[in-house]
Amino acid sequence: MTTAEKLDYSRTLYLPQTEFPMRAGLPEKEPLLVKRWQEMKLYNRLRESAAGRPLYVLHDGPPYANGNIHIGHALNKILKDVITRSFQMRGYNSNYVPGWDCHGLPIEWKIEEKYRAAGRNKDEVPVNEFRRECRDFAQHWIDVQTEEFKRLGVEGDFDNPYTTMNYHAEARIAGELLKFAMSGQLYRGSKPVMWSVVERTALAEAEVEYHDYESDTIWVKFPVGAAGGIGGEKGEADIRELLDAHVVIWTTTPWTIPGNRAVAYSPRISYSLYEVTAAENDFGPQPGDKLIFADALADESFAKAKLESKRLRKVTAEQLEDITLAHPLKGLGGGYDFAVPMLPGDHVTDDAGTGFVHTAPGHGREDFDAWMDAAKDLAARGIETRIPFTVDDAGFFTKDAPGFGPDREGGAARVIDDNGKKGDANKAVIEALIAANMLFARGRLKHSYPHSWRSKKPVIFRNTPQWFVYMDKDLGDTTTLRSRALAAIDATRFVPAAGQTRLRAMIEDRPDWVLSRQRAWGVPICIFANEDGEVLKDTEVNARILEAFEAEGADAWFAEGARERFLGSRANEPWAMVTDILDVWFDSGSTHTFTLEDRPDMKWPADVYLEGSDQHRGWFHSSLLESCGTRGRAPYDAVITHGFTMDEDGRKMSKSLGNTVVPQDVMKQSGADILRLWVMTTDYWEDQRLGKNVLQTNIDAYRKLRNTIRWMLGTLAHDEGEQVALSDMPELERLMLHRIAELDELVRKGYDAFDFKRITRSLIDFMVVELSAFYFDVRKDALYCDAPSSVKRKSAIVVVRHLFDHLVTWLAPMLPFTMEEAWMERHPDAVSVHLEQFRDVPAEWRDDALAAKWRKVRQVRRVVTGALEIERREKRIGSSLEAAPIVHVADAELRAAIADVDMAEICITSGISILAEAAPEISFTLDDVKGVGVVPALAGGTKCARSWRYTDDVGSDAEFPDVSARDAAALHELRALGRL
CATH class of the missing domain: 3.90.740.10 (Valyl/Leucyl/Isoleucyl-tRNA synthetase, editing domain)
Structure with missing residues (x-):
C-alpha cells in the first residue's frame, strides 16, 4: 500500500481549531463572566491600570430607586457603559460612578400605601420613623437595580455609588440651598403653581406629563x-x-x-x-x-x-x-x-x-x-x-370663593377629589x-391637560405660598440666573445638536424656579424665616445645620429640639423653621457637587451628561440652573440625549397594550449582548423600536459576527508568532492592513462622536462582506494547504492576528461578554480584554493607491462570482473550483488593475482566462460594471485530493500521486518537521 493510500489528508491541513463555540449560550455564560469580573475586582484593576492617564468623566444621571429596571434604563445604562469603556480603551481613566435618586413623592407614596393598607395614619407616625421607612425602601431597590445593571454588563463603582440620601449628599444638597439663600436668590412668594390634589404637593414642569382630558x-x-x-x-x-x-x-x-x-x-x-x-x-x-x-x-x-x-x-x-x-x-x-x-x-x-x-x-x-x-x-x-x-390643598373652595366655600349649604365644593376624579x-x-x-x-x-407623572391624575393651577429662586434678579455682576444659563448652553456641546435649541427655549421661557414641596421624605428647605418671608442669613446657624446633616443626615432637621439647637443664642428671636421639602430635581441637580467635586477619582465639570430627551426639562435643566446659580457655569461640557423605546409599530410601550419588552426577559432568552447590539445598531438619538422581529434581526447579525470571530480563533490556533515585513506581504494582505487603518480612524471618530451605529454597521459589514465572503474565503486555500514556510500563509496569519486584535478590542465596549470570551480563548493567560487598549496602527499600513486598485479588482471579481453563482444554481458545477471561466475585460483601467493579480485565486477557481476584448452576447454581465463579461467554462486537469483544486500537475510527485505539486511540497515539508 502506498503512502498516499495510508494518509488522511484532512489531518495534514491547517484547519481551524477552537473551543469557542458556534452557539453562544449567552444566558448561561454571561452571569459567569459577571461573577468572574466581580471576583477579580475588574473595576479596581481598571482604575489601577489607568492611573496617571487623563480623566474622562461621564456623570451618571440618577435613576429613581423604586422598582425593577425597564427597557429605558437598559438603553440608558448600555449607552453610558459603551462611552466609558471606549474612552478607557483609548488612553483615558474613564471612571463611571453609578448614582440613585432616593427622595421624593413616589417612594413616600409607596410607604403611605403600606400604611393605608395596615390602617395606619401617616400623620400619627413620628416623621423620622416615616423617613426611615422611606430610606429602607429606597435602599432595597438600589440593591435590586445594582444587580440588574451588572447583568447588563455595566462596569462601574457599584461598591461605592452615590445616592442622594447619603448623609454627606444630604449635607451638600442643603449647603447648595443655603448658597442660594445667602446670595439673595431664594425668596418666598405667592404664585400659581401646578398642584397635585392627590399627592398634596406642588409639582415642577418636569414632574408633569400631558394626557387627553x-x-x-x-x-x-x-x-x-x-x-x-x-x-x-x-x-x-x-x-x-x-x-x-x-x-x-x-x-x-x-x-x-x-x-x-x-x-x-x-x-x-x-x-x-x-x-x-x-x-x-x-x-x-x-x-x-x-x-x-x-x-x-x-x-x-x-x-x-x-x-x-x-x-x-x-x-x-x-x-x-x-x-x-x-x-x-x-x-x-x-x-x-x-x-x-x-x-x-x-x-x-x-x-x-x-x-x-x-x-x-x-x-x-x-x-x-x-x-x-x-x-x-x-x-x-x-x-x-x-x-x-x-382653592385649598385638598381641592376644596375656601372662604375666598363666596357661595362655594365653607359657607355653601352642604359644604365646600371640590375641584378634584383624593382619587383624581372631578369634584x-x-x-x-x-x-x-x-x-x-x-x-x-x-x-x-377633549384636549391635552397636565397630569402628575407619578399618580397619573390631573393637576390644577393654584396660588400658594412657595419658595422660589429668581430667574431674572441681578446677581451682582450684571448677570442673572437666566442669562448665565443661556450663556452656559451656548458653551456646551449637544449631541444631537437640536438639544441645544430645545433646552435654550425652555430656559428662555421658564418662570422662577419653585423649590418647595409639601412632603416629608427629602432634604428640607433648611432655613429660618420670619412672618414677612425674610430669610435668616447667619453663617454660624448654617454651619450648625450642615454639621448636623453630615453626621445624622437631614433627619436632624425634624428631630426634637432642632430649632433651638440650630438657632442657638438666636432661639428667642421670631424665626420659624421652614418645614417644606426641597424639590427632588434640586437634589439631582446638585449631584455634581458631592460626586464630581468631592470624590478624588472624579473631576468637575463632567465631560458629558447622557440621558433621555425628557431631561431637557429635568436633570439637564436642574443641574444647569443649580450650577449656574452657585458656580456661574454648567457642570458639564457636553450633553447627549437619547429617545424613547417604542414597540415595532411605533406605539408607546405599556402593560395595558401588552407590548412591553422587559430587559430581564431578553437577557434570560438571548443574552445581554443581544440587547447591547440592538442599542448599538439603533439611531438612539431618535425614538427606537423594539420587539420580537427587531431582536431576531440582531440575533442574526450577532451570529454572523460571532462566526467570523470563531473562524479567526480557529485559524490563529496555528499562529506560531510569525512575522512578515510589510514589503514582503502579498497585495491582498496589504489591502487588509489598509482597511484596518481606515476602520481604526472611523472607529475612533465614531466613539468621539458617540455615533455607535456607524461603528457597528461598518464593522459588521466589514466582517461579513469583506472578511467572511472575500478575504477569508480567498485565503482559506493558502491558510489550510500551503506549506509551513509559505510567505503567503505566514502573511495571512499575521493579518488575521491583527484583524482579531483590532476587531475584538474595537467591539469590546459594545459587546463586553462576547469579546471577553473571545479574548480569553485567544489569550488564556490574559486578565481581561477590558484592560487592553485599542491597538495602534502603523502609518505605513495606509495605502490609498492600493485600495483604489483593488476596488477595480473586486469589480471584476463580482462579475465572475455572479456568473459562477448561476452555474451552481443550474447544477453545472458544484464548487467554484470546478470552473475555469473566460473573462472578457474590454475596459482598459480594469484590465490594468488585474494584470498582475492571480484572478483564479481571487475568484476561487482552478483556472481563469483573461481576454482583452469585448464580451460576446452570451456573456454574463452586470449593469454597474461596464466592459466586463464572463463566459463560464469547466476546469481542466485533475482534482487534487488534498486541496480539491483542478490542476495539470496532479501526480507529478510519485510519493503523493493524487495531489498537486504545491500540496506535495507541503506534505514533504510537514514530514520533515515531524508533523505527518
Missing part, C-alpha cells in the same frame, strides 16, 4: 360698567353705548371663575358689538342682548349658543381699555362686588374662544403675570390687587352662572 367648557358674560362705570375721556359717548353690553369669555376651567379678577384683550384683534336677534336656548342671551366678541369668532360662538345676531359697530382697543366689568357672580354669598378691569395681553389670540381671556391670577402663570404687570396702575385706580386663595366644583359654578343669567353657552372639550 375631557373638560367642561363655558362661555360667560361679564356686564360692562356695572361695577364702576367707565374710565377716561376718550370716546366717552361711544363707551357709554356699551354700558348695557356684555364682554364674553371662554374657559375650560369653570371652577376658576370665582378667582376671576380681570379680562384680557389684544390690541391686535378686531372686536365688534353684536345684538342678539333670535335665540333657541334654555338659558343665556335673549333677543336684544348686546355682546362684544372678536369678529373672527363671533359667528362660531353664536352658533354654539343657538343664537342669531347682527353686528352693530366696531369696538376699539382704546374703548376696551377704558371700560370696567362686573363679576358675573356679583352678590353670590355676599361677595364678588368689585370691579373687573380690562387688561391688554400679548397672550390673547382669536384662534379659539371669544377673543377675550378670563384672567384668574391665582390659577395661571399668564394670568398672574398680566395681573402683576398691571397691579400698580390698578391700585392707583382703587382696584383691590390682592390675589385670592380660592362638584364645575357643576356648582355653572349652576350659579345660569341662576345669575351670566352663562352664554356650555360644552365639553
Whole structure:
C-alpha cells in the first residue's frame, strides 16, 4: 500500500481549531463572566491600570430607586457603559460612578400605601420613623437595580455609588440651598403653581406629563360698567353705548371663575358689538342682548349658543381699555362686588374662544403675570390687587370663593377629589352662572391637560405660598440666573445638536424656579424665616445645620429640639423653621457637587451628561440652573440625549397594550449582548423600536459576527508568532492592513462622536462582506494547504492576528461578554480584554493607491462570482473550483488593475482566462460594471485530493500521486518537521 493510500489528508491541513463555540449560550455564560469580573475586582484593576492617564468623566444621571429596571434604563445604562469603556480603551481613566435618586413623592407614596393598607395614619407616625421607612425602601431597590445593571454588563463603582440620601449628599444638597439663600436668590412668594390634589404637593414642569382630558367648557358674560362705570375721556359717548353690553369669555376651567379678577384683550384683534336677534336656548342671551366678541369668532360662538345676531359697530382697543366689568357672580354669598378691569395681553389670540381671556391670577402663570404687570396702575385706580386663595390643598373652595366655600349649604365644593376624579366644583359654578343669567353657552372639550407623572391624575393651577429662586434678579455682576444659563448652553456641546435649541427655549421661557414641596421624605428647605418671608442669613446657624446633616443626615432637621439647637443664642428671636421639602430635581441637580467635586477619582465639570430627551426639562435643566446659580457655569461640557423605546409599530410601550419588552426577559432568552447590539445598531438619538422581529434581526447579525470571530480563533490556533515585513506581504494582505487603518480612524471618530451605529454597521459589514465572503474565503486555500514556510500563509496569519486584535478590542465596549470570551480563548493567560487598549496602527499600513486598485479588482471579481453563482444554481458545477471561466475585460483601467493579480485565486477557481476584448452576447454581465463579461467554462486537469483544486500537475510527485505539486511540497515539508 502506498503512502498516499495510508494518509488522511484532512489531518495534514491547517484547519481551524477552537473551543469557542458556534452557539453562544449567552444566558448561561454571561452571569459567569459577571461573577468572574466581580471576583477579580475588574473595576479596581481598571482604575489601577489607568492611573496617571487623563480623566474622562461621564456623570451618571440618577435613576429613581423604586422598582425593577425597564427597557429605558437598559438603553440608558448600555449607552453610558459603551462611552466609558471606549474612552478607557483609548488612553483615558474613564471612571463611571453609578448614582440613585432616593427622595421624593413616589417612594413616600409607596410607604403611605403600606400604611393605608395596615390602617395606619401617616400623620400619627413620628416623621423620622416615616423617613426611615422611606430610606429602607429606597435602599432595597438600589440593591435590586445594582444587580440588574451588572447583568447588563455595566462596569462601574457599584461598591461605592452615590445616592442622594447619603448623609454627606444630604449635607451638600442643603449647603447648595443655603448658597442660594445667602446670595439673595431664594425668596418666598405667592404664585400659581401646578398642584397635585392627590399627592398634596406642588409639582415642577418636569414632574408633569400631558394626557387627553375631557373638560367642561363655558362661555360667560361679564356686564360692562356695572361695577364702576367707565374710565377716561376718550370716546366717552361711544363707551357709554356699551354700558348695557356684555364682554364674553371662554374657559375650560369653570371652577376658576370665582378667582376671576380681570379680562384680557389684544390690541391686535378686531372686536365688534353684536345684538342678539333670535335665540333657541334654555338659558343665556335673549333677543336684544348686546355682546362684544372678536369678529373672527363671533359667528362660531353664536352658533354654539343657538343664537342669531347682527353686528352693530366696531369696538376699539382704546374703548376696551377704558371700560370696567362686573363679576358675573356679583352678590353670590355676599361677595364678588368689585370691579373687573380690562387688561391688554400679548397672550390673547382669536384662534379659539371669544377673543377675550378670563384672567384668574391665582390659577395661571399668564394670568398672574398680566395681573402683576398691571397691579400698580390698578391700585392707583382703587382696584383691590390682592390675589385670592380660592382653592385649598385638598381641592376644596375656601372662604375666598363666596357661595362655594365653607359657607355653601352642604359644604365646600371640590375641584378634584383624593382619587383624581372631578369634584362638584364645575357643576356648582355653572349652576350659579345660569341662576345669575351670566352663562352664554356650555360644552365639553377633549384636549391635552397636565397630569402628575407619578399618580397619573390631573393637576390644577393654584396660588400658594412657595419658595422660589429668581430667574431674572441681578446677581451682582450684571448677570442673572437666566442669562448665565443661556450663556452656559451656548458653551456646551449637544449631541444631537437640536438639544441645544430645545433646552435654550425652555430656559428662555421658564418662570422662577419653585423649590418647595409639601412632603416629608427629602432634604428640607433648611432655613429660618420670619412672618414677612425674610430669610435668616447667619453663617454660624448654617454651619450648625450642615454639621448636623453630615453626621445624622437631614433627619436632624425634624428631630426634637432642632430649632433651638440650630438657632442657638438666636432661639428667642421670631424665626420659624421652614418645614417644606426641597424639590427632588434640586437634589439631582446638585449631584455634581458631592460626586464630581468631592470624590478624588472624579473631576468637575463632567465631560458629558447622557440621558433621555425628557431631561431637557429635568436633570439637564436642574443641574444647569443649580450650577449656574452657585458656580456661574454648567457642570458639564457636553450633553447627549437619547429617545424613547417604542414597540415595532411605533406605539408607546405599556402593560395595558401588552407590548412591553422587559430587559430581564431578553437577557434570560438571548443574552445581554443581544440587547447591547440592538442599542448599538439603533439611531438612539431618535425614538427606537423594539420587539420580537427587531431582536431576531440582531440575533442574526450577532451570529454572523460571532462566526467570523470563531473562524479567526480557529485559524490563529496555528499562529506560531510569525512575522512578515510589510514589503514582503502579498497585495491582498496589504489591502487588509489598509482597511484596518481606515476602520481604526472611523472607529475612533465614531466613539468621539458617540455615533455607535456607524461603528457597528461598518464593522459588521466589514466582517461579513469583506472578511467572511472575500478575504477569508480567498485565503482559506493558502491558510489550510500551503506549506509551513509559505510567505503567503505566514502573511495571512499575521493579518488575521491583527484583524482579531483590532476587531475584538474595537467591539469590546459594545459587546463586553462576547469579546471577553473571545479574548480569553485567544489569550488564556490574559486578565481581561477590558484592560487592553485599542491597538495602534502603523502609518505605513495606509495605502490609498492600493485600495483604489483593488476596488477595480473586486469589480471584476463580482462579475465572475455572479456568473459562477448561476452555474451552481443550474447544477453545472458544484464548487467554484470546478470552473475555469473566460473573462472578457474590454475596459482598459480594469484590465490594468488585474494584470498582475492571480484572478483564479481571487475568484476561487482552478483556472481563469483573461481576454482583452469585448464580451460576446452570451456573456454574463452586470449593469454597474461596464466592459466586463464572463463566459463560464469547466476546469481542466485533475482534482487534487488534498486541496480539491483542478490542476495539470496532479501526480507529478510519485510519493503523493493524487495531489498537486504545491500540496506535495507541503506534505514533504510537514514530514520533515515531524508533523505527518
